[in-house]
Amino acid sequence: MSNLSLPQAAAGNGGFEPRIVAFFCNWCTYTASDLAGISRMTYAPNTRVIRVMCSGRIEPQLILAALRKGADGVLIGGCHPGDCHYQVGNYKCLRRFKLLKRYFEQMGIEPERVRLEWIAASEGDKVQKVTNEMVEQVRKLGPLNLAEAPKPHHQAAACAVAAEGAVS
Amino acid sequence: MFMENKASDGEQPRVGVYVCYCGMNIASKVDVEALRQFAEKLPNVVVSRTYKFMCSDPGQELIAQDIKEQKLNRIVVASCSPLLHDATFRKACAKAGLNPFYFTMANIREQVSWVTANSAAATKKAKALVAAAVARVAMHEALEKKRVPVHADVMVVGAGISGIHAALLLANAGKKVYLVEREPSIGGHMGQLDKTFPTLDCSACILTPKMSEVKNHPNITLWTLSDVQEVSGFSGNFKVKVKRNPRFVKLELCVACGQCVEACVFKEGRVPDEYNIGLSKHKPIYMPFPQATPASVLIDPNACLKLSRGKCASKCVEACDRAAIDFEQKVEYSEVEVGAIILATGYQLFDATKMPEYGYGKYPNVYTMIELERLVNAAGPTQGEIVMRDGRKPKRVGIIHCVGSRDKRHHPYCSGVCCMVSLKMAHLMRERIDAEVFNFYIDMRTTLKGYEEFYDRVLHDGVNFVRGRVAEVTDWAMTPGEEGKLVIRVEDTLIGVVRRIPVDMVVLATAMEAHDDADDVRRKFNISCSKEGWFLERHPKLAPVSTFSDGIFLAGVCQGPKDIPESVAQAGAAAAEALSLVDKGFVEIEPNSAWIDADTCSGCKTCIPLCPYHAISRDEQKKVAVVNEALCKGCGTCVGACPSGSAQQKLFTDQQLHQEIEGVLNYV
Numbered sequence: 001m002s003n004l005s006l007p008q009a010a011a012g013n014g015g016f017e018p019r020i021v022a023f024f025c026n027w028c029t030y031t032a033s034d035l036a037g038i039s040r041m042t043y044a045p046n047t048r049v050i051r052v053m054c055s056g057r058i059e060p061q062l063i064l065a066a067l068r069k070g071a072d073g074v075l076i077g078g079c080h081p082g083d084c085h086y087q088v089g090n091y092k093c094l095r096r097f098k099l100l101k102r103y104f105e106q107m108g109i110e111p112e113r114v115r116l117e118w119i120a121a122s123e124g125d126k127v128q129k130v131t132n133e134m135v136e137q138v139r140k141l142g143p144l145n146l147a148e149a150p151k152p153h154h155q156a157a158a159c160a161v162a163a164e165g166a167v168s
Numbered sequence: 169m170f171m172e173n174k175a176s177d178g179e180q181p182r183v184g185v186y187v188c189y190c191g192m193n194i195a196s197k198v199d200v201e202a203l204r205q206f207a208e209k210l211p212n213v214v215v216s217r218t219y220k221f222m223c224s225d226p227g228q229e230l231i232a233q234d235i236k237e238q239k240l241n242r243i244v245v246a247s248c249s250p251l252l253h254d255a256t257f258r259k260a261c262a263k264a265g266l267n268p269f270y271f272t273m274a275n276i277r278e279q280v281s282w283v284t285a286n287s288a289a290a291t292k293k294a295k296a297l298v299a300a301a302v303a304r305v306a307m308h309e310a311l312e313k314k315r316v317p318v319h320a321d322v323m324v325v326g327a328g329i330s331g332i333h334a335a336l337l338l339a340n341a342g343k344k345v346y347l348v349e350r351e352p353s354i355g356g357h358m359g360q361l362d363k364t365f366p367t368l369d370c371s372a373c374i375l376t377p378k379m380s381e382v383k384n385h386p387n388i389t390l391w392t393l394s395d396v397q398e399v400s401g402f403s404g405n406f407k408v409k410v411k412r413n414p415r416f417v418k419l420e421l422c423v424a425c426g427q428c429v430e431a432c433v434f435k436e437g438r439v440p441d442e443y444n445i446g447l448s449k450h451k452p453i454y455m456p457f458p459q460a461t462p463a464s465v466l467i468d469p470n471a472c473l474k475l476s477r478g479k480c481a482s483k484c485v486e487a488c489d490r491a492a493i494d495f496e497q498k499v500e501y502s503e504v505e506v507g508a509i510i511l512a513t514g515y516q517l518f519d520a521t522k523m524p525e526y527g528y529g530k531y532p533n534v535y536t537m538i539e540l541e542r543l544v545n546a547a548g549p550t551q552g553e554i555v556m557r558d559g560r561k562p563k564r565v566g567i568i569h570c571v572g573s574r575d576k577r578h579h580p581y582c583s584g585v586c587c588m589v590s591l592k593m594a595h596l597m598r599e600r601i602d603a604e605v606f607n608f609y610i611d612m613r614t615t616l617k618g619y620e621e622f623y624d625r626v627l628h629d630g631v632n633f634v635r636g637r638v639a640e641v642t643d644w645a646m647t648p649g650e651e652g653k654l655v656i657r658v659e660d661t662l663i664g665v666v667r668r669i670p671v672d673m674v675v676l677a678t679a680m681e682a683h684d685d686a687d688d689v690r691r692k693f694n695i696s697c698s699k700e701g702w703f704l705e706r707h708p709k710l711a712p713v714s715t716f717s718d719g720i721f722l723a724g725v726c727q728g729p730k731d732i733p734e735s736v737a738q739a740g741a742a743a744a745e746a747l748s749l750v751d752k753g754f755v756e757i758e759p760n761s762a763w764i765d766a767d768t769c770s771g772c773k774t775c776i777p778l779c780p781y782h783a784i785s786r787d788e789q790k791k792v793a794v795v796n797e798a799l800c801k802g803c804g805t806c807v808g809a810c811p812s813g814s815a816q817q818k819l820f821t822d823q824q825l826h827q828e829i830e831g832v833l834n835y836v
Contacts, residue, residue, distance in 0.1 A: 021829060026251075027716055028696070034249045037278030038708075045289035048296050048832035049279055051250070052820055053760060056778075057804030065826055070833040082691060085716070086803035087780040096808070121696040121716060122704055128283075 018138035021066040022047045022075040022131075025055045027085035028121050029077025035124035043128040044135040047075060055079070055116075056089025060100045063114060068146050073113040073138035075130070080118040090118065110141050181212040181306040184240040185298060186231060188222035188247035190277055197281035197290040203246065206295045210302045210835065214238055222247050223256050231257070232264035241266065242308065244301040246274040246294065252707070267310035269759065269819070274301040292836055300831030307824045311759040314797070318404030319507040320750045323348065325396055328356020329732055330724025330739040331512035332378050337743035339387035343750060346504055347382065348410055349392045351442075353460035354379055356514055360443065360538060362545040364732055365592040366622035372459060372547070379461040392462060397501070399692050402801065403719030404507045404755035414497035416467035416475065417453075421492035424463040428453050431487030433480060439471045441549070444542045448549035453484050453493075458547055467493075508746035511703060511715075512723040512739060513689060518572030518579070518679035526571065526676055527641040531654055532557035534641060534674040537567075537589055544596055554601050562673035565597050566656045568638045569609040572679035579679050581700055584729040586677035587613045591623055593675065594631040606632045606669055608658055616733070634669070636661045641674050680729045693720050702728045713742040718755070721745045760802035760819045766792045769814040775806035 024030040030051050036043070052058060055078030063074045076097065078090040094116065101111045115134050119126045185207040189195040200218050208216040215234050219227045222245055234240050243266065245257050250273040258268035276294040284290035320343060324335045327349035335347045347354070358364075359379075361371035382388055391412055398409040429451055437449030443457045452471035455464075473480035474495055485493045520528035520536050528534045533556045535543070546552035555561055567590045573583040587609065594605045612633075614623040627633070640657045646668065653670035660667050682701030683689070690697050695715040696704040703726050706714040713721050723739040724730070730738070749755070764775075764784075769792040776784045776793060783799035784806060786792070793815070795806075804817040813822060 019833060021832060031251065031696075031716065033283075034251060034275075034278040037249070037282035040282050042285045043283055045280075045284045045286065045293050048293065048300070049275070050300070050825065050828050050832065052804065052825070053817075054803035054805060057808045057817065057820060059808040061822075062825055062829065066829045066833070069830055071829075083696070085694060086801060086805065089780070089803045089805045092778060092805050092808065122698045 016139060016143060018046050018072040018135055018143075019070060020047045020073045020075055020134060020138060021071040022049045022077065023052055023055070023058045023062065024049050024077040024119075025079060025085075025090075026051055026053045028079035028083065029055075029117075029119040029127070031121040032077070032119045032123045033127045035121065036127040037124075039124050041124055041128040043131045046135045047131050054084065054086045054089035055093035056084075056086060058093055058096070060096055060103075063100060067109070067113070067144060072141070072144045073115070073134060075134050076114070076116045077119045077127070077130075078116070080120050083118075083120065109144070109146075112137055112141060113144065179241060181242045182214045182238065182240050183210075183212045183242040183244060183302055183305060184215040184231065184234050184238065185210070185213055185217070185244045185246065185302060186222050186227070187216070187218045187276075187298070188227070188245065189218060189220045190222075190247060190281075191220065194247070194277050194281045197284060197287055198276055198294045199287070199291045202291055203276075203294050203298060207244075207246075207298050207302065210299055212242070212306055213302060214240060223253050228257070228260035228263075231260050235261065235264040235266050241270060242305045243271045244274060244298065244305055245271070246276045246298045246301070248277040249273075249275045249279070252710075269311040270305065270308050272301045272305045272308065274298045296832045296836045299835035300828045303827040303831035304824050307821065307827050309818070311818055313756040313759055315754045315756055316404060316798075317754050318750055318752070319406075319505045320344070321346065321504070321506045322508045322510065322746050322750060323406070323408055323504070323506040324510045324512060326356070326512035326514055326724070326726070327354035327382070327390070327392075328512060328514045328724060328735075329358040329375065329378075330514070330735045330742075331356070331510070332375075332382055333736050333739040334510050334512060334723050334743040334746075335388055336378065336381060336385065337740060338747060339385045341743075341747055341751075343387065343747065345388045346408075346410075346506065347388055347390045348394045348396060349390070350395050351456070352392055352415065352466045353456045353462070354382060354390070354392065355457075355459075355461065357538075358732060359457065359459070360445075360541055360545075362541050362548075363592060363596065365588045366618040368592070368595075372545075376459045376461075379459065383461050383463075390462065391502070393466070396689075396692055399509070399694070401505075403717070404749065406506050406509060406719065408504055408506060408509070410502045410504070412500045412502060414469075414499060415464065416469065416472075416493065416495055416497050417465050418492045418494050419462055419464050421490045422464040423490065424455055424460075424465060426455065426465070427487040427489070428465060428484035428493060429455065431483040433473065433483055439468055444549045445536070445539045447539060447542055464492075507750035508719045508721065509693065510721045510723050510739075510742045510746055511689075511693060511695075511726055512742075513683060513686075513726040515680045515725040515729070516683050518681050520571060520676045520678050522578065523571060523676075525640045526568065526638070526674070527643075527654070528676060531641065531643060531674070533562070533654060533672060534676065537586070537593065537675055537677045540593060540675050544593075544600060554597075556673055560672065561601060562597075562603055562671075564604045564606070564653075564671040565594075565673045565675060566606045566608065566641075566654070566669060566671040567594055567675045567677065568641075568656075569607065569677050570637065570679075571676040572681070574610060579681060579700060581729070582613060583680045584613070585680070585731045588619055588622070588731065590675075590677045591626045591631075595626050595629055598629045598631060604632070606634055606656070606671065608634050608636060608638045608656065610635070610637055616731070634658055634660050634662075634667070645670075680725060682726075686726070693717065695720055698728075700728075702726065713738055713745055719749060758802060758819075760804075760817060761797050761800035762795050762802070762804060762806050762815055762817045763797075764793050764795055764806075764810075765814040765816065766790060766794075768812050769793055770812055772811060774809050774811060775815055778805050778809050780805070
């Protein structure tokens with residue numbers, strides 16, 4: 001799935017281009033995505049990376065906010081287990097992530113719209129692979145449209161917004 | 169919407185956006201002019217410019233001038249990764265009188281132009297990232313970097329040539345150095361080599377003076393048979409716990425006279441000698457090698473009858489008139505504080521049995537290169553006489569390059585040194601025993617100073633060169649001339665013929681590879697490994713001896729294959745980096761620590777057990793959580809968990825991150 005270029009990608013789901021917000025930790029995954037750049041590994045242009053110091057900083061509210069503000073999926077990248085620059089932040093992230101996925105199921109949002117991956121600083125190719133996979137996956141799911149469609153089908157949207165303050 | 173809010177500090181943000189061409193690195197993919205125009209229309213943006221190289225002096229000057237003339241109070245530079253140039257532009261802001269933390273970067277090179285195939289998509293992505301940066305920077309606050317005093321001592325882990333050189337440089341500069349080595353003697357692989365290329369210096373002759381200098385240096389504390397157990401703290405203030413295994417011989421008393429070794433109840437050696445790669449055996453009490461430093465014998469507790477079974481006549485104790493032998497020695501732990509750590513843990517050699525087609529371990533006369541180094545060495549198992557395992561002297565020798573290197577089944581990388589080692593060995597075999605030598609190579613890599621000249625010299629020595637990867641080493645003779653020989657089957661790619669070349673001795677130039685436990689070691693020091701297992705440098709070009717953990721530096725082969733001069737040069741660089749850190753007297757800490765809003769904190773204590781640094785405690789009087797800023801390392805885990813949003817992290821506040829999310833989604 002390497003070197004996914006835009007025209008091919010657009011052929012998938014009626015020209016739908018997923019918008020994906022990615023939260024990458026400074027020490028492993030953000031560095032890996034820089035490495036992917038230095039190594040000129042082309043990948044799908046749909047992700048928008050937001051750098052945080054540690055995946056432990058990522059809270060459900062941020063993920064929900066991204067979805068509410070128009071993202072179709074959220075990708076989180078942290079250090080491999082045991083490798084966290086801050087010892088255990090990635091475990092805390094994992095814990096919240098598992099809870100959030102269950103919450104997603106209950107709210108009718110496909111849990112596949114969020115993905116947590118451990119990507120080490122040396123794994124530029126994994127950034128490429130995971131990004132491409134994620135874009136394809138969300139493309140298959142179609143747009144989320146939480147922001148403008150609080151219809152019965154999308155009641156989850158309203159709940160998600162309301163829940164922002166409640167889940168941690 | 170946050171966007172309409174005033175800036176966090178109340179004043180109206182006046183943002184300057186600077187889009188960098190980075191020569192053609194960005195401009196060839198991203199329409200920088202369109203990006204500039206897009207940025208101009210974003211909220212709060214007063215100035216939007218492009219420039220060829222923003223990081224250049226004129227580029228930085230552009231920012232400074234606008235800060236003064238346009239009264240800018242927020243700066244966004246859209247260029248490369250913040251990991252590369254954040255500091256550069258912060259300084260430029262500070263120079264113009266703006267607090268450097270009113271600055272942020274949009275990474276449109278590593279994360280956009282270099283990874284996006286389509287130009288329109290790249291420009292769109294770049295716009296989103298710039299919008300996010302503009303949205304975020306409005307919420308920035310003026311911050312101060314904290315200064316923390318540093319500990320002036322340095323630890324060097326690994327005492328091969330790299331560790332030795334780094335330790336000596338630092339010690340000579342007046343720094344106290346802890347040199348930790350897990351083997352009984354310092355010296356590393358270099359101590360095992362016979363000659364060094366291309367000058368054919370005797371390896372031991374140039375190494376041992378440095379070894380004894382280490383031993384006698386008043387500023388160096390040498391711990392052999394020791395391992396780093398635990399590292400805590402941070403740049404400038406590390407605490408390191410070192411496990412020191414017993415030698416069962418008192419170092420301060422032993423003079424390495426060898427009487428105890430003579431006296432040992434075992435009359436012959438029984439333990440394969442590591443220094444001689446198992447080509448000889450030593451007794452349970454032994455001297456690692458004649459020039460071992462510290463110059464002291466030691467006892468192998470698994471082989472010694474007294475230590476393993478509790479009963480032995482202990483002749484060694486009787487023989488030692490200095491009473492240096494001490495069976496009661498136990499493992500000791502030492503804890504020290506250091507400001508910087510240099511890792512010089514070296515490498516191991518590829519296990520040649522993983523390539524059964526070359527017959528190592530099956531045919532006694534197949535050797536690895538390091539074994540041959542010991543064989544030709546005057547202090548080696550045969551006192552320098554080149555005799556094979558079957559007692560014969562080789563008349564024809566085949567040297568196979570790239571064993572385990574440049575091989576997708578094993579290590580795809582080039583080990584860099586094996587061509588030169590193989591040439592050196594070919595030369596020695598010609599010189600010492602006048603053997604007929606065949607070198608089997610894929611490409612000849614003799615790139616550094618004096619190396620090509622050495623290759624030329626060996627070509628004229630009468631060494632035969634066959635270009636091709638050897639398919640097989642076999643003892644299956646097809647002609648009478650091959651009887652009793654090892655036959656090397658190879659496609660000679662220069663003449664396009666498959667050849668069978670019978671030889672007496674086969675030598676495998678095995679790859680350098682990362683230690684099996686490299687992954688455990690790097691975890692202790694909180695650094696990363698590259699795919700191949702080498703320790704990862706901070707930047708391949710500009711920070712080749714630094715790591716992602718400030719204060720931890722790399723020297724020698726632990727960072728990647730290199731030869732002795734390169735290792736020494738890198739050790740010098742690492743020593744200079746360490747010195748510049750500890751000599752400065754303080755470190756500046758990125759102001760990204762957490763704080764807790766006492767007005768909204770409910771005192772639920774959720775954050776307290778989450779903090780890996782025990783930086784959060786509860787103020788029992790006010791019934792709120794309090795962050796000890798000196799202990800906080802700025803991960804933000806407490807912020808992510810706070811149910812009331814009272815915990816916040818500087819530079820990564822909720823507001824800033826929400827603005828960034830909105831920025832990447834709402835404007836493109």
